[in-house]
Amino acid sequence: MNKELLNEINAAYYHLEAKKTEIVQAILHRIFQLESGWYNGHYHKSDDGDWERESYPIPVVGVKGICDIEIQFDKITVSAKLKRDMALTYSFEKFSAYEFEAYGVEDYLADFYHKGQSIREMRENINACKEAEIGFSFVLPFEIEQKQLFEFVKLLRREGFYY
Numbered sequence: 001m002n003k004e005l006l007n008e009i010n011a012a013y014y015h016l017e018a019k020k021t022e023i024v025q026a027i028l029h030r031i032f033q034l035e036s037g038w039y040n041g042h043y044h045k046s047d048d049g050d051w052e053r054e055s056y057p058i059p060v061v062g063v064k065g066i067c068d069i070e071i072q073f074d075k076i077t078v079s080a081k082l083k084r085d086m087a088l089t090y091s092f093e094k095f096s097a098y099e100f101e102a103y104g105v106e107d108y109l110a111d112f113y114h115k116g117q118s119i120r121e122m123r124e125n126i127n128a129c130k131e132a133e134i135g136f137s138f139v140l141p142f143e144i145e146q147k148q149l150f151e152f153v154k155l156l157r158r159e160g161f162y163y
Contacts, residue, residue, distance in 0.1 A: 012073060019071050019142065020059040026146030027153060033064040042070070043109065051109050067156055067163045069149075076140040078152065080161035081105060087126055087134040092119055094159060098138050102126070105133040136161070 020036065028034055038057040046052050061069040067080040082090065087102070102122055104110030110129060113122035126134055140152065 016059050016071050016073065019076075020061060022146060023061050023069055023071065023076075023149065026150050027061070027063060030150060032066070032153065035062040035064065036060065045111075045114070062163070063153055065162055066153060067161065069153075072142075075142050076144060076149070078138045078140060078156070079135060080138075080156050080163050081133045081135050082161055084126060084129075084132055084134055086160060088123055090159075094155060095138065098140070100136055100138045103135045103137070104129060104131045105135045106131055108135065 024034060024036065037060060039060050040055055040057040042054045042058065043051045044054060058073075059071045061071070063069065067078050070077045070079065099115050100113070101111070101115075102113035102125075104112070110131070112125040112129065112134065113119075138152075140149065144152075
């Protein structure tokens with residue numbers, strides 16, 4: 001076994017574990033119920049636009065009824081859903097400062113919106129689908145302050161997002 005590789009893996013996962021602890025502390029002592037675990041099988045888009053599966057696990061903090069907070073090595077993503085009808089009429093103004101993607105809940109590889117598209121294009125894509133719910137993944141910086149993350153989760157709840 002390559003001890004140097006194991007040391008690198010351990011250091012990388014220590015970094016994720018510390019961030020998970022920070023996130024739990026930011027939200028747990030507030031008004032939300034949390035669950036957490038380590039999950040693999042996430043997908044991301046490659047530079048070529050193809051979906052690639054990630055085999056390694058990452059920590060995920062679930063905010064019961066609102067969202068999942070996925071702690072990746074270089075960023076935080078927050079996943080939540082809206083009912084299809086609401087996604088078609090929602091303005092997304094309050095989320096204009098955030099990069100996000102929209103995708104199918106039943107067919108999670110169905111790409112309805114990503115960086116570079118307009119909200120109008122997203123609505124057209126959602127209107128053409130048969131999904132009852134639309135998934136959203138918001139990208140936040142890895143070094144986000146605890147209070148900012150807490151406020152973001154509250155914003156999701158106020159605006160009708162759920163998980």
